[in-house]
Amino acid sequence: SQTIHQWPATLVQPVGSPLSLECTVEGTSNPNLYWYRQAAGRGLQLLFYSIGIDQISSEVPQNLSASRPQDRQFILSSKKLLLSDSGFYLCAWNLAGGVETQYFGPGTRLLVL
């Protein structure tokens, strides 16, 4: 069966510091991968999606970037965090090739102070 991991679970960072959040999927090959953010009291906003290694698309202009160094690894980064980057970050995957249900990881809660 497939599982998706995210770490860290919680992170408190000062404004201006760098960020690296990691997501790893097990039990499948060549998945589509997604990063979402949920701001307090709001819905899920798609940030990035990837259909393969080094194939990443950004949905919204922002202070963040994403990379996919391996087939089942997806990383969300920032060089300098802003207060507005605080939120709950979720990684998700689905099967490549069609419209398939997305399955989410446990999320990372980021607080920028």
Next chain:
Amino acid sequence: DQQVKQNSPSLSVQEGRISILNCDYTNSMFDYFLWYKKYPAEGPTFLISISSIKDKNEDGRFTVFLNKSAKHLSLHIVPSQPGDSAVYFCAASEGGSWGKLQFGAGTQVVVTP
């Protein structure tokens, strides 16, 4: 622009009764719809989905109805149980969009004894 809307931010229902959650969308190209359930500080869990070629899909206590002409879908939970207390997200996907999901803002459901 918000293409998927959940206009009721909260819903309170008595245990054993029916919960009805509503969702409206504006993009007529959406052809796949999903409902997710989310507990605080956890990733969303997939509940049920429906393709645009159907108008109803049922899975246990959960039934999703799709009205394409009205661009409206609803989720029925019967009977409601205390463990159903969570935030429910409606999501939609457009064919050929690499499975990217557009989410509504969510509805907080509280099931009371």
